[in-house]
Every structure is written in structure tokens, then in C-alpha cells.
Amino acid sequence: MTNNTYRSMVVSQTDNGRYQREITAKRVSELPEGDVLIRVNYSSLNYKDALSAVGNKGVTRNYPHTPGIDAAGVVEACSDGSFPLNAQVLVTGYDLGMNTSGGFGQYIRVPSDWVVPLPSGLSERESMIFGTAGFTAAMSVYRLASAGVTPDRGDILVTGATGGVGSLAVAILATAGYKVAAVSGKKQAAAFLKELGATDILPREALADSAKKPLLEKRWMGVVDTVGGDILSTAIKSTHQRGVVTCCGLVASPKLNLTVFPFILRGVSLFGIDSASCPMAERKTLWYKLANEWKPLGLERIASEINLMRLDENIAKILEGQQIGRKIINLNS
Ligand SMILES: NC(=O)c1ccc[n+]([C@@H]2O[C@H](COP(=O)([O-])OP(=O)(O)OC[C@H]3O[C@@H](n4cnc5c(N)ncnc54)[C@H](OP(=O)(O)O)[C@@H]3O)[C@@H](O)[C@H]2O)c1
Missing domain, CATH: 3.40.50.720 (NAD(P)-binding Rossmann-like Domain)
Structure with missing residues (x-):
């Protein structure tokens, strides 16, 4: 597994101080230490991701870096036993996508106390429409x-x-x-x-x-x-x-x-x-509400789906204040 490669957006700083983005192969072994290895199926684009993607040091201090403050997927390994294999989970906030490799890649590895079990009533995709x-x-x-x-x-x-x-x-x-x-x-x-x-x-x-x-x-x-x-x-x-x-x-x-x-x-x-720093108990309460009484009937109308290749144009759009609704990223397409 650790030698497996996966697709990811990587933002790096060039010699002339500019930032460039490419979709490239990374190794699972390059991910930071953490309890839970998650195969990411969906992520989403937020304003903060766009800042990280253009080299904003207030969001991301060190490059090369993979942005993506949101991720939903399945557990592929868990060293502390807190999640079973194949459990559907989501991660938003904490340090994900800031200085920890984020959801704009097909794998993340994070501490178990960042991970929320996907509440019943929400699909992984729907959880990232919210993100x-x-x-x-x-x-x-x-x-x-x-x-x-x-x-x-x-x-x-x-x-x-x-x-x-x-x-x-x-x-x-x-x-x-x-x-x-x-x-x-x-x-x-x-x-x-x-x-x-x-x-x-x-x-x-x-x-x-x-x-x-x-x-x-x-x-x-x-x-x-x-x-x-x-x-x-x-x-x-x-x-x-x-x-x-x-x-x-x-x-x-x-x-x-x-x-x-x-x-x-x-x-x-x-x-x-x-x-980003919402305590876990409140986090779970809010995700439960989003899966139940606060889940809008027309949730799908708010979002459209893109893949990693289409992130660039959408990063420019969100920075110009031109985004309407949500863009979710399908990491398998
Ligand atoms: N504190 C937190 O926990 C937290 C979490 C998530 C996001 N945020 C912050 O919340 C803000 C919104 O995030 P987002 O992901 O929703 O971004 P977004 O999708 O880009 O939405 C921002 C919206 O603000 C409006 N806008 C843009 N420029 C403006 C301007 N100069 N003056 C007035 N309105 C303007 C636009 O809507 P209209 O065209 O409809 O006016 C734009 O679509 C960002 O600052 C983000 O960093 C904070």
C-alpha cells in the first residue's frame, strides 16, 4: 500500500517566487503520519482552498502542498482501531488542506480525532455538497x-x-x-x-x-x-x-x-x-442535523461536479467572487 501511487493536485513555488499547480502522481508513503488512511472519493472547493492554491502563506506555510480542506471517503487503514476498514467517513477543517496534505488528492492520512463517521441520511457526495x-x-x-x-x-x-x-x-x-x-x-x-x-x-x-x-x-x-x-x-x-x-x-x-x-x-x-476548530461533540450534532432536519430538499441544485483537471478554472472563479453555489470534486473521474 505505502508504495502505491495516487493522483493529486500539487501546488509548488517556482524559482521566481510564483506558484504553479499540476495534477501529478504521489506515493501514499509521502503522506504525513496519522492514525487513519482514507481513500478520498469526493472533496469540494472552498474559498480557503483557492487561497492555499495560489500561495497564500496565511493559509499554507510550506509548499509543495496539496490543498483541500474537505474530504469524504472510506477508511483503508486505521492504526488505533477507532474506525473499521471500509467505514465511510468525512473530514473537514482542523489542519486538513492547510499544512496537512488535503482532499485534492485521492488519499489523506489524518489523526483519528479529526474523522467524523458519515451520518446515515447523507451520501459521501452529499456530505461534500455541504463540506x-x-x-x-x-x-x-x-x-x-x-x-x-x-x-x-x-x-x-x-x-x-x-x-x-x-x-x-x-x-x-x-x-x-x-x-x-x-x-x-x-x-x-x-x-x-x-x-x-x-x-x-x-x-x-x-x-x-x-x-x-x-x-x-x-x-x-x-x-x-x-x-x-x-x-x-x-x-x-x-x-x-x-x-x-x-x-x-x-x-x-x-x-x-x-x-x-x-x-x-x-x-x-x-x-x-x-x-475548522469546532469541537467534535458539536461537529457530530451539526452533521446529524445536516443529514436530517436541515437537509434541503433541493441540495443537488446547489452543486455541480468537477474533476481535478477542472480545478484551475474554478479556483480563478472563486477568487473573483464569481462562484455560484458549490463545486464538488469527484476524485475517481
Ligand atoms: N470562519 C469559518 O469557519 C469559515 C468557514 C468557511 C468559509 N469562511 C469564509 O467565508 C467566506 C465565504 O466563503 P465561501 O467558501 O462561501 O466563498 P465563496 O463561495 O467565494 O462566496 C463568497 C460570496 O461573497 C460574495 N462576495 C464576493 N466578493 C465580495 C465583495 N467584494 N463584497 C461583497 N460580497 C462579495 C459573493 O456572493 P454574491 O455575489 O452573492 O454577493 C461570493 O459568491 C470566505 O471569506 C471564507 O474564507 C470562513
Whole structure:
């Protein structure tokens, strides 16, 4: 087994400091130490993968490297006995695809405490339609619900709504009975967002706060923000008394220009989302929900499938903010 070769995307740094990507053969013996060897059948493309694939040192310190923060497949070897051979499993987050060889290859080897048994009710493919994006969306919805934002309390705003996290947040919220307003920069995607269950579609300009007041008219009981910057600060200033906002991303900006007034006058709560380090007990709870009551009926509509050869064009697209929904990677095609 250890001399077996497998196909993988490898990103390496060239002599002139640029980064190049190739699909090449690697040996299983080159994988890092770990308890569980997994034959990867599906992975998915996330914004963080694209950053790793273009040499972003904030994500990946050392190259050559195989990105892919998500993987679903079967156990081929397990040294500590925690998983039987051929068990269907998934891994998202932790260090996978960052500085540990990731799911853009047909094998990964990881510590057993990173591995989640595939919940019944989800196929490996479906688990990667969710992937880190869907898991992050689920974590965000869980924060809203746990803080008392139930569907009867008011509207929920989702930003970056056609992206991976955004589209799955819209779909999960609608499935759970919430009324969802979606902010998107893509006019052409209104039908897609309505199909996912959004009742209102807002252009990004609707979240531009030209008045720069500390508080704005109350509109949202909850917010799932994936973009940061002015859109997030406007959303926080427009959140109802005791409303809840989650923050996971920075595609617009890592900055947040605010006063404390939304927090001290309206009791708004802002929750940070760190899906990569979500504790295992909560991780299993959320995957169970994604396989059951939060599984959107039209899950397949959110994703399209590609193979390793088509990753390049899709990495460029996600970095330009042009991704709609999810791309899953079939490692066997
Ligand atoms: N903290 C965590 O645990 C965690 C986990 C997963 C992802 N993330 C982060 O969440 C963010 C979204 O990830 P993703 O995988 O969903 O990425 P994605 O698929 O590229 O989605 C991002 C979406 O944001 C919108 N957008 C892009 N550029 C924008 C801009 N300049 N201003 C406003 N909106 C913009 C676009 O949607 P519209 O065109 O519809 O507006 C885009 O499709 C990233 O920053 C990612 O790193 C964090």
C-alpha cells in the first residue's frame, strides 16, 4: 500500500517566487503520519482552498502542498482501531488542506480525532455538497437558534448569498422555517436564490450605509454574514433588539468599522464562527442535523461536479467572487 501511487493536485513555488499547480502522481508513503488512511472519493472547493492554491502563506506555510480542506471517503487503514476498514467517513477543517496534505488528492492520512463517521441520511457526495461551507452555514444557524432566534421572531439576512456558505445558509434557514433575505452582487442569480428559499433578494448597495450613523432602522432578527467589512457593519447596525449576528468571512474586507451602540443599546450579539476548530461533540450534532432536519430538499441544485483537471478554472472563479453555489470534486473521474 505505502508504495502505491495516487493522483493529486500539487501546488509548488517556482524559482521566481510564483506558484504553479499540476495534477501529478504521489506515493501514499509521502503522506504525513496519522492514525487513519482514507481513500478520498469526493472533496469540494472552498474559498480557503483557492487561497492555499495560489500561495497564500496565511493559509499554507510550506509548499509543495496539496490543498483541500474537505474530504469524504472510506477508511483503508486505521492504526488505533477507532474506525473499521471500509467505514465511510468525512473530514473537514482542523489542519486538513492547510499544512496537512488535503482532499485534492485521492488519499489523506489524518489523526483519528479529526474523522467524523458519515451520518446515515447523507451520501459521501452529499456530505461534500455541504463540506466546510455547509458545515459553517450550519454552525452559524445553530448559533442563531441557540441564542433564541426562532423562525417566528423575524427575518434573517444572509450576505454573500450565492457563495458556498451563503447559498447553503439560505437553504438551511429556509428548510428550518426561517424567512430569509439574501444579499447578492449577482443580479442574474435571483432565480437561484428564490429556488433555495430566499423570499427577498437585495443588491449589495442596499447594505451600503452612506449616513454612517451608529444605529440604523431595525430590520433583521438574525444575520449570517460571510463577507465582513461595511456590509457586516451595516447589518449589525440594522439588527433588532436582542438580535444575533454571526461572522465567518472576509471576502469584502477583514475590517469592521462600528461603535458599541448596537451592542449596548440594542443588546445585539455578535458570534464568531471558527468551523475548522469546532469541537467534535458539536461537529457530530451539526452533521446529524445536516443529514436530517436541515437537509434541503433541493441540495443537488446547489452543486455541480468537477474533476481535478477542472480545478484551475474554478479556483480563478472563486477568487473573483464569481462562484455560484458549490463545486464538488469527484476524485475517481
Ligand atoms: N470562519 C469559518 O469557519 C469559515 C468557514 C468557511 C468559509 N469562511 C469564509 O467565508 C467566506 C465565504 O466563503 P465561501 O467558501 O462561501 O466563498 P465563496 O463561495 O467565494 O462566496 C463568497 C460570496 O461573497 C460574495 N462576495 C464576493 N466578493 C465580495 C465583495 N467584494 N463584497 C461583497 N460580497 C462579495 C459573493 O456572493 P454574491 O455575489 O452573492 O454577493 C461570493 O459568491 C470566505 O471569506 C471564507 O474564507 C470562513
